Amino acid sequence: MTATQDIKPLNRQQMAARLAQDIPEGWYVNLGLGLPTLIPDYIPAGREVVFHSENGVLGMGPVPAKDKIDTWLVNATKQNITLVPGASLFHHADSFGMIRGGHLDLCVLGAYEVAENGDIANWATNENDAIPAVGGAMDLSAGSKRLWVLMEHTTKEGAPRLVTRCSYPLTAASVVKRVYTNLAVLDVTAEGFVVLDMAPGLSFDALQARTGAKLHRIAKS
Amino acid sequence: MTATQDIKPLNRQQMAARLAQDIPEGWYVNLGLGLPTLIPDYIPAGREVVFHSENGVLGMGPVPAKDKIDTWLVNATKQNITLVPGASLFHHADSFGMIRGGHLDLCVLGAYEVAENGDIANWATNENDAIPAVGGAMDLSAGSKRLWVLMEHTTKEGAPRLVTRCSYPLTAASVVKRVYTNLAVLDVTAEGFVVLDMAPGLSFDALQARTGAKLHRIAKS
Amino acid sequence: MIDKRVANVADALAGVKDGSVVLLGGFGVVGQPQELLEGLIATGARDLTIVSNNAGFGSAALPKLFATGRVSKLLCSFPRPTPPAFEELYRAGKIKLELVPQGTIAERIRAAACGIPAFYTPTSVGTRLGEGKETREFDGRLYVMERALHADVALIQAWRADRWGNLTYRGTGRNFNPVMAMAASLTVVQTRHLVELGELEPESIHTPGIFVNRVVQIDSPDPPPA
């Protein structure tokens, strides 16, 4: 891979910003743990997007100033949050009714792996000694109108995370619609992964070399 | 039936009052259309009983004075009501969740017939040309912790309403726990109807003669 | 800016198609959106299925809709007192009636809203209305299986609303409205009052705006005394 030195992978902030630009005004959006929590910072000022937290919030605002914390307000990661004007609070059965009923326009999750058929694995590894935890990941994956994944294109060791079949336990089957990585943006279609966008300096072949499933070029229209 | 002239059947008010005296403080109670709506007038002053209306009310109070009507407050018969201090309002799915989930201590319904196995028929006759209507009767019958029936002992023509098997379409099977009539109070037990109380001047045999199922005397303890 | 407010009833109901399943809020006339019903008539949409607890008790608009002949089916728990317009069509076999216990209507709609395709209930077991339904025993008791009731349109009456579609209801005007508001592809709200975003207490909002598509403010009269 001779061109490696010219590739400019997106950093974490750029990844979040790249995804944020594709969220239109008016969407109701749930963000998973980790990388996705950076997204709100990159929604353009004045574009109203309503953020949902599965513990019963619509209309989450930015992190509060230290002296303005209401400790009765937390998000799904149990961090203190603020509410924007127009926010509403509700209980867990209602909140997951919203999720399961397909009322969220978008859910963005991190993942270990995404398969070309839309399978997602993000809740458990194959190390059997870990105490398992799933939280709301399966509900969000199975229920949201659209599931996008935001993750590094490969593991730290360079192994692909976009694969033909997930090797880790599934969170849900055939649900991922799009993947944003530090190297590319890909739609998950009936044919498999279709490349919509690539990091500067990256060739299609170089991307393919870092991917565990066959990539398709976007059909020219 | 030579003794008929001495029998003092209860009138509608007395029937409601007789049942009311058996409702202990603290019960949550739903009252069906017709006769049962008279019951609240006979709850002794100071005894707190909470009345439920299936359109989303706990804590129904008395009928409002003409000049104090809030027309946004109605009961299940769509009559204007008041709320007592401590009342709460909720939506239909929550209200019928309460009902179906067995949270009401008591539901009192009118009926066409009650069978000795606890079947109740109160929503449809066998005249097939009527436009059918069921409302919440089946939910209340199937869901309440206790179902008591308040009705005349016989039809206007003298036919028994307490029977071995209902001839009218069932509202629910094996659910009635007690029946209050103008002639008697009867428990519905595994053996059938057990007479708890009779109208003044009425003999067991005279009551049996007006009943379409075998009556049992209450076991002396 | 998210702004679900529309200028008038016609805009609120734009695009309602023939063959729609329409959830109609209200218990009797209380909480029933009269002006939206009039607007539904004005759309001329035909072959409608109306889901409503009653057949028009206390309402002028619902019987008027029946009289247009554009309703092919009513799903209802208590169609009494029966408006003559409905009764005539029913006798003539021109309108179908699906009679469903009141709590089962509410739960079927809630199930649709919450992504539950089917559930079991004790209501109607062993009765005519349970006939032909799949039954199953759990812990020694029989239940019938009921399916989710999805809809194309919900017509809702709120008391207060903001531009995001957050709603509160007044008194027993709540009834089916919050449940129905969650279960339709297009949820249309008539509200007595429009308030500024942030004026409704987050802890006291009855219907979060996520469920609402359009809001029209109407100075509708209070329900009549009853």
Place this chain on the structure above:
Amino acid sequence: MIDKRVANVADALAGVKDGSVVLLGGFGVVGQPQELLEGLIATGARDLTIVSNNAGFGSAALPKLFATGRVSKLLCSFPRPTPPAFEELYRAGKIKLELVPQGTIAERIRAAACGIPAFYTPTSVGTRLGEGKETREFDGRLYVMERALHADVALIQAWRADRWGNLTYRGTGRNFNPVMAMAASLTVVQTRHLVELGELEPESIHTPGIFVNRVVQIDSPDPPPA
């Protein structure tokens, strides 16, 4: 006079039996009734099943309860960070863990409260957590059947309460509390504030008193900043 107020935590928890299934409100520590948990420990009740979204994140009391060895099973969606007390018992096979997706926990509890013995959900289909569950296809999609989750005791934290047991919650302290309050034979509430009957707005009550058995007022601290 209906009066569900009790004088102290011991009275609030009187009669809790060995083998009880206990629903524990809260999401992390927010809305988790710390003093009732301490009181549960003080009852000495053994062989408990605890239903809680977390295993003790941010809480001192829940890990302390695990450390007594009186919990035989935790039903939970996210037992991380894992308190050492839980982890030790789990590794030693002395405590069972039933891992259930968060929304499925909420819906199973709500089903129990609402007389629904079972329902179908898309959550966990095709995953390890769906293995062994009955599946069924509706309209071309697969679902698993889930059963109602009934309980003996619910431990609830409210913000305001009256003597009838009507409750409101503060902020995201609501979470599982209103759902759990509906589903137990004995629902015990610790509230920050007791108010006069009639002080809570009927339209803004989050949990109607019908679900509540006992209320104890406690000047518990706010959750810590996080």
